[in-house]
Amino acid sequence: MGRFILMRLVGLVFVLLVLSMMTFGLMHGVPGGPWHYGQRPFSEDQIAALKTRYGLDRPLWEQYVTWLSGVVRFDFGKSFDHPDETVMGLVGRTWPVTLHLGLMALAVAFGIGIPLGIIAALKQNTWVDYLATLLSVLGFVTPHFVWGIVFILVFALALNWLPTGGWEGPRYWILPVTAYALAPIATIARYTRASVVDAIRADYVRTARAKGLGERSVIFRHVMRNAMIPMLTVFGPIIPDMITGSIFIEAIFRIPGLGKFWVTSTFERDYPMIIGLTMLWAVLIAVTYLITDIFYVMVDPRVHYN
Amino acid sequence: MAMDKPADNAVDVVLGGEATDTVPLRQKRSIYRDAVRRFARNRLAVVGLILVLILTTLALFADDGIFAFFLGREPQPLLAHTPYDKIFYGPAGAFPSLDYWMGTDLNGRDLFSRIIFGARISLSIGFLAQLIALGIGLPLGGIAGWKGGKIDFFVMRLVDVMSAMPTLLLAFLIMARLGAGYWNVMLAIAITSWLEICRLTRAQFLMLREKEFIEASRSIGVGTLRIFRLHLLPNALAPIIVSVTLGIPKAIFTEASLSFLGVGINPPMPSWGQMLGRDGIANMTFYWHLALFPALMIAFTMLGFTLMGDGLRDALDPRMLKDK
Amino acid sequence: MKRKIVGLCILAVVLMLGLAACAPQAAAPAAEAPAAQNAPAAAAAPAQRVVNRAGVELPPDAAPLDQQVLRMATNEATWLTWDASVYDENVGDVFAWSDSCVRPDKQYEPQPNLCTSWEVSDDGLQWTFHLDKNRKWSDGVAITADDFVFTLQRFARPDYDFEWFYSMAGIVNWDGVVKGEVAPEELGVHKVDDYTFTITTVRPTPFLIKIMADVWIVAKHVVKDRLDDGSWAFNKDNWVFAGPYKLDSYDKGKQMVFVANEMYTGPFPPMFDKIIYSFIDPEVRFSAYKNGELDSIGGGYTADLPPSTMAEVMANPDLKSQLISWPNFITYYLFFDTWNPPFDNLKVRQAFSHAVDRDKLIEGPLQNQAVPAYSMNPPGFPGENVEELKSVQNYDPKLAAQLLADAGYPGGEGFPKLTMYTREAQPALVNAAELIAAMIKDNLGIEVEVQNLDYSIYMEKLYAEKRNQGGDFIFALVPYEFDFVDGSNLLGVWGGCEPDGADMPDMPGRHTWYNKEYNDLLCKAGSIFGDEAKRNELYRKAERILIGDVALVPIYHGIFVAMVRPDIAGPALEPNDKGVVTWNRFRFASREALIYRKIMP
Secondary structure: OHHHHHHHHHHHHHHHHHHHHHHHHHHHHOOOOOOOOOOOOOOHHHHHHHHHHOOOOOOHHHHHHHHHHHHOOOOOOEOOOOOOOEHHHHHHHHHHHHHHHHHHHHHHHHHHHHHHHHHHHHOOOOHHHHHHHHHHHHOOOOOHHHHHHHHHHHHHHHOOOOOOOOOOOHHHHHHHHHHHHHHHHHHHHHHHHHHHHHHHOOHHHHHHHHHOOOHHHHHHHHHHHHHHHHHHHHHHHHHHHHHOOOHHHHHHOOOOOOHHHHHHHHHHOOHHHHHHHHHHHHHHHHHHHHHHHHHHHHHOOOOOOO | OOOOOOOOOHHHHHHOOOOOOOOOHHHHHHHHHHHHHHHHHOHHHHHHHHHHHHHHHHHHOOEOHHHHHHHOOOOOEOOOOOOOOOOOOOOOOOOOOOOOOOOEOOOOOEHHHHHHHHHHHHHHHHHHHHHHHHHHHHHHHHHHHHHOHHHHHHHHHHHHHHHOOOHHHHHHHHHHHHOOOHHHHHHHHHHHHHHHHHHHHHHHHHHHHOOHHHHHHHHOOOOHHHHHHHHHHHHHHHHHHHHHHHHHHHHHHHHHHHHHOOOOOOOOOOOHHHHHHHHHHHHOOOOHHHHHHHHHHHHHHHHHHHHHHHHHHHHHOOHHHOOO | OHHHHHHHHHHHHHHHHHHHHHHHHHHOOOOOHHHHHOOOOOOOOOOOOOEOOOOOEOOOOEOOHHHOEEEEEEOOOOEOOOOOOOOOEOOOHHHHHOOEOEEEOOOOOEEEOOEEEEEEOOOOOEEEEEEOOOOEOOOOOEOOHHHHHHHHHHHOOOOOOOHHHHHOOOEOOHHHHHHOOOOHHHOOEEEEEOOEEEEEEOOOOOOHHHHHOOOEOOOHHHHOOOOOOOHHHHOHHHOOOOOOEEEEEEEOOOEEEEEEOOOOOOOOOOOOOEEEEEEOOHHHHHHHHHOOOOOEEEOOOOOOOOHHHHHHHHHOHHHHOOEEEEEEEEEEEEEEOOOOOOOOOHHHHHHHHOOOOHHHHHHOOOOOOEEEOOOOOOOOOOOOOHHHHOOOOOOOHHHHHHHHHHOOOHHHOOOOOEEEEEEOOOHHHHHHHHHHHHHHHHHHOOOEEEEEEOHHHHHHHHHHHHOOOOOOOOEEEEEEEOOOOOHHHHHOOOOOOOOOOOOHHHOOOOOOOOOHHHHHHHHHHOOOOOOHHHHHHHHHHHHHHHHHOOOEEEEEEEEEEEEEOOOEEOHHHOOOOOOOOOOOOOOOOOHHHHOEEEOOO
16 A cells, blocks of 8 residues: 555656646747737847746746756745745745635535435435435536626625625625535535445345345445445545635635636746646645545455556 | 346356346347336436437527538528527617517627527537547546556556646647637547546446456456446446536536636637626626526536436446446 | 802803813814814814825815725736836836826826926927926935936836837937947936936927826835846835825735825825725626725726626616716727738728728627727827718728729628637627627628637737738737827827838838838927927828728727716816816826815715
8 A cells, every 4th residue: 555655656746747847838838928018019139138037038948947946945936927926925825715715615515415415315216306406406507607796796785695705704705605615516416426326226235225234324334335436536626626716706706815826827927827836736636636546445445456 | 136038148158147247138228228218217317308409409400501501502590580690680788578589689699599509509519529538538547447557557647647737728728829719619628528537437447347247257258348348338337428418518617617718719609608708797787688598508508418417327327237 | 159169160161161262273273263163064074174194184075084095996916116017017106106207187288297397409309307306205315317317227128018108209229228239328318417307319209298297217216226027116115105195005915005195295195095905806896886895996998897887887877977987098990911912902901991880889889988980099189180080981881892892802702711809808899899790791791700819919919910920810909099198199000200221020010001101291290399280280191091091990999987986076086178077097197196085965
């Protein structure tokens, strides 16, 4: 097991290297730069001077090596768009808020989604199932930015129960967390239901029941363990997705988090930020996959890795 | 668990009555018939199917392009009232009325017609993108899960690398290089969707590989490809089907987000995502119909494919192939 | 005994009354007795005038000091200082960090500000500016000619994205300094003494004074030789200001807070005590405004007030009364690559110019935001010729179709499929572009697809096109907003004085269109001193060529709209002599400095 984890971590480093090279190449391949174009054309000299200011005049491989040598010292460089802050500093300042929003939304999503899915699965094809299915799907069918705006219109402007935006206290959390959690609730409920239904039909369940095991024991000891595997496959990636923020939710509810940088750094050609965020995302995803793979082994003793 | 019909393939003969693993031809047909029966009994699934069929009809018959193509003339609107770019068909920003069933947009174009044509564009993007994703993800994931070892390692690292690439950046870069538009959006979505199918397939194959009946098949020398086709795929299919069916509206969502950020489908071609993400959101507080109808259509599409996907999953559940 | 006590009491009461009567006069030295007596009968009416922390006294109907806080919204940008970037600076550069030599009044005439007077030499080449000796930076250091010289030398560098603006002034050695070939000290800006400096130009430039309105000085004693990238500006120790407000705090991701600058002695005293700029995205500002969280929104390019919001406002009398709108000097136009087919054919361009129904555009996607444009110079702009040029590119679909047929593409046959590019356009503008595309298809039979490009990519394509490096960037929609109010400005987008021995790509103007006579007219008009009428006559002549040759198809001139709470009042909100309230962008009379919150009756 330990060797397996070690191998995966080595693999992670490899992935990060490849990814960083790919990202580097791709982002420099897009026309434009971190500077702003005026109403009149720049001359060649001016473009050259601008490039020098941002260190973009050196050959690509040299820029990459410079970046890499900074990274090993945990220095991801200064953001072009926020010139007085480093990438690490910027992320450090804004990610906690996003993390907070994401974790709350995840808690709500799992807290509602899993029970909803189990109930639906246990009462398969009854009206309970249909209702639970429909309820969970409801949050899914419309993009969350639409829900966000609808919530503001209804709860903040029309009814005046809650503020229109900001992140100052618990009252401010309610609407964004709800809007953000709706879609994952649906996904989680759906996959929970599917997996549990799958597992419930297994013969060993029938056997267990025949043996006289109580229903709850059947469910928790047999059904859930087997249902977990496909569930984990889907739930794993939801977590990094949620904790890296949604630009839409953060923009609509004026939350000072990390979400907007995904978009703004691309549009602004803030290369250090783009590659910094990509690395962050990569690490989160890879760690999530590693953890889910470890869970597979723990949950299903027949699974083993070469 | 006993089979209903006698086996007619070598494996079953050898293994005698232990019939949890093999799927003889006749057996397979009846399993699918069972599946259809199970599907039909699931009311929600049928509702989903009906929705999908309605949407597909809208997409196919928005105009009579199919007939026009063979008859060699210009397509005329069929289910839609006008072509989607007919400006000032009505007054600008009109609300729904008897004349304009869903109102008009700010250019005076009939919203109803644009929605119908939008079905064609949104559904085709979703469907084709998923098809491409399937074509990439299924074989890769299957081989990774089956072979394990080095191949698994490299495929999973590829998946890690690709999924570590933020969707938006990739989409934006594709758009920047090739220009925005229909095919490029589809490409961008496909490239970011195959990952989930690959992982699902791999996970399923990984799990199934360890089952006794597979070991048994291998031990008597059944070819790998045959095992894939007859045993692994049908078992692994269920979550993949769910994934693909859910992936179609997800693709529509992605396209809506891309349009929201300005890098989606090019006007005047309407897609629900573009109509919602661009005009709809900006004008929601007054011209509510500009947002409501595309949102509703996206919602119905989601609902339809979701319910149908779930129904398929339940129906196709190869219960007889589960281990003891 | 009792009588003594009563007497003492009466005395005490009388004394107290006497003190009470005297007190207000002592505490409010400037308040006249009538003012105190005329104070509104409302219960909380102050007997004295409200004075903010800068010592500015507010009008009698001003709300109490703690309410003199203005709440606005803006996008958070990259820089805190103007001289690092104009396009990416946080609001606040203008009236906080800095101040300018002159400031245009509501009639767009430059009025003295930091420069109290100026004169021009007889040959029109040398300007001498005299500074106000009393003006100081917020740390007490005097504002001197050193700051002006330092600033202009600093602007003349290749990586300053607004350098092109000042290059229009034609200062001696400007291009050389920008290229790095000439030392900054050789720039045609020289200090005479602490409060006098001169600017020398290459040729007579009558509009130099208007460009000086946008020279926002940088404090030499703070900036010295610091980096040009402006990162020094985030350090509180470097916060030194010349304008009516100064930055008090900057909360990243949240807001900027400005407070009245007590060191300011210029013509626009700050009335509000505090200004809070929250970083809020345009899409959600209207909700915040309706909710009472903001005092004003709109007034710029942002999508604060999209068509649906405007429709909602117009339908609601209460909201409508809070709306102000004024014309902006900006032209949105279609342009072509006239150096290559198919647009090198005049008839093709003319066909396009007659195929667009601007009125329909204004009715539809551009409602409440625009007026139709048939010329480059908008109404009211110096040198404009709107009335005469209105008919040159009028809407005439039959004529359009005929012209296209004459050009060899009857019914659009044989004409390549076009892509109309837009530059990071707001949804309303993309709608407008779609409408134009549809009109072209209907009237001319040509297929047009609209593609909204990222700003940088668009500009790169534009520049590549200008360098005649080919590509498909041959047809696009773009705006140009005025830089200063002078006839040379908007027309200068299309030409100007020709540099010696220049090839086509190096010709002035940012588009691929060239006309020698046009350039000569512009060059000549740009050098005439003291005869505005003559200059404008020449500009009118030039514009006739521009429009007649269909270098562009002007589509519309933008209107700015803004919402302002009814309890905000002040000189900035009073109309100009055309009866228009120009709640302008910062370049005009400091809007934030001339308003306050009043008590509502």
